[in-house]
Every structure is written in structure tokens, then in C-alpha cells.
Amino acid sequence: MDTSRRTVLAAAAAAGLTAAGAATSYAAEGGTQGKHPVKELFGTLPDGTKVYRWTLENGGTRLKVLSYGGIVQSLEIPDRHGRYANVCLGFDGLGEYLTATAFFGALIGRYGNRIAGGRFTLDGTAYRLSVNDGPNSLHGGAQGFDKRVWDVEPFTAGGAGVGLVLRYVSADGEMGYPGTLRVRVTYTLTPRGDWRIDYTATTDRATVVNLTNHAYYNLAGEGSGSVLGHELRLAASRYTPADATLIPTGELATVAGTPFDFRRGKPVGQDIRTAHEQLVTAQGYDHNWVLDKGVTVRPEYAATLRDPGSGRTMRIATTEPGVQFYSGNFLDGTLAGPSGRTYRQSDGLCLETQHFPDSPNRPEFPSTVLRPGATYRSVTVHSFSAH
Structure with a gap:
């Protein structure tokens, strides 16, 4: 089998398709062959390591990804009039990514979200983690996957789309x-412009894993101001209330009759100033929603975000049991994006598909334990439209 044929089959498999299925899907959707990913030098780390930026384009979507942190620097999609805008917050240069703690667009691991006290016990052994969020460990610690340089390999695979394979080995x-x-x-990027993320991981020793992406979205365009007018729908009838340090209490509380009810969709800002204890503690939304579908083998519907002004709409499907909705509460005007405008509170929001925060210390939550011989798998798909 020639190299190009192997590449097509590998990419199709990563997208959950057979080669024949990919070709059929491609033809049915009327897609066109995506452009081959373009690589360019983005910057150099203090130790001399080069950081590259890859540009992907397919199905009307453009995605720019850095080898540093697997960061999505830019995601461009059209509005109802066909006008493009970058809808992800980020920076122009590498220096800001090295110093900022906002996790703009980054791959998050080894454990997305918070672990209480930076510690957990697995199989009778206690582990102490890097603490970087008050008393807790957040997003894998001070030097998580967002601060690592990933090996990147591009692919172009016809009906299965165009994309990048990013690899990283995290040492014991x-x-x-x-x-x-x-x-x-x-x-x-699929022929119809969907952005799909496939995560896999293996280990040689029992560990915990929870991978996600930390993109901040503003569907009106990066630097355009607040997202409080965006309409959000979450397919979740419960959420996990948190303590003063944003660690889940263990309760799976109903959203009914609370500001946390997004089941029918509503503007993000409709209830955000309500004097609800959880909103006061987090200074807005920064909570895990328990998706009604639970853990699934294939991606199933989780959320829809829409900007009424531009018509841009993003639909998220995932295999994960939860989604962390963060309303950009701690953006304080000290960071500026490519637009040259500063980011203030609620100028972007995150929808991080995930297992629940602090699951290693909560046996009643879906397990995040990975053991030798098993493979961690997770898929999230972002679909875009404008109306």
C-alpha cells in the first residue's frame, strides 16, 4: 500500500470512518478537497526550541494551531453574510502565551479542571500534584500540557478531512x-467545516486522565466586546455546585428554577448578575454541567452557542459526560488580543468538554482512572453555521 493511501485510511479511522465510509460521506456532503496544512515559524522558546504554526482550511473553516501547547490561536468562520472573523481569543506572539495564565486555546492535561488540595489516592498510594490555583491543582499544574511543545504531523485525507496529529509523552x-x-x-477539519478533536492516551502505570481544549469563544469576533448577549443552550438538567475554591461539593444539583438552567437556551447574561450563592462565589459561571446523555461511545449533542448579531452558531457534540461553562469571569483588561483590544470580563467564554472536576477524589463521579493495557478515548466535534 502506498504512503498516501495509508494516510487516508489512518485519518479516516481517526474520524471514526472506514475509507469507503469517508468517501461516501465526502460525496454526500458535496465537500471539496481541503488545502494541505501550511507550516510556518511562529517563535522560539528561551531554550532555543522552535515553535511552529500550522494553518488548516476546509469546508469554509480556517484553523491556526501552534505546536506549543497545541494552542488554537485562531478559528475563522463566516457570518450570515459570508464575512469571516476569528472567533477565538488569543495572542499575536509567542511571548504572551509563555507568560499568561488564561490557557487561551490550549490543550489541557494531564487533568483538565481542578483537583482538590493538589492530591489524590489511587490503589492505596497518595500522590501530590503541582498546586497552581490557590490550594488546588488546575489544568495539570504549573507546567501542564499547555506549556509543552508537541510533535505535530499534518495530514490531508480527502473525504476524512485535513488535520494535524499532535503527540506528547508525559513522563512518570x-x-x-x-x-x-x-x-x-x-x-x-472535515469537508463541511466541522472541527473534530480526537484524544487518545495510554499509560504504563495506573493514573488519572482528563483531556480537553480551553478555547475562549466570541462568535461576534475576537476583540468585539462582551458575549453576554450570546445565546447558550446546554443539554444538562444537573450541575455540580462548588465550594469557595471552585471544587465540587459532590452534589449533583438540579438546574430547574435556578440561573443554571440553560436547557431551552437563553442569553448568557440573562441571569449572571442574580444573587445566587454559586454565581457570587465564582463571580459568574465557572461550573461543570452534568450532560443528560452521560458517557457515550460516539459524540452526542451537548451544547449550542449562537451570536444573534452575526448569526454565527456553534454546535458541540461529545463523548464526555460533562462540560465546564466558564463565562470569562477573570478577564480583567490586562491581556490584549490580535485586534489590539483588551479582554475584559465576559469578552469570551469557554465550553470545555470533560469528566467532572476532582473526580479522582470523588468515587461517585464517572471514573478518570486509566490503567495499563487500556486506551483513553474522547471525541468532541464543533459544527458551525450562520443564520
């Missing part, structure tokens, strides 16, 4: 986590 003990973890993340 890195940030306190046990086991050597081999991670592979695939970013794919």
Missing part, C-alpha cells in the same frame, strides 16, 4: 502524576 512523575502517559490528539 511529571507534575506529580504517576505513569508514563503517551498522548495523541488529532485536530481535523
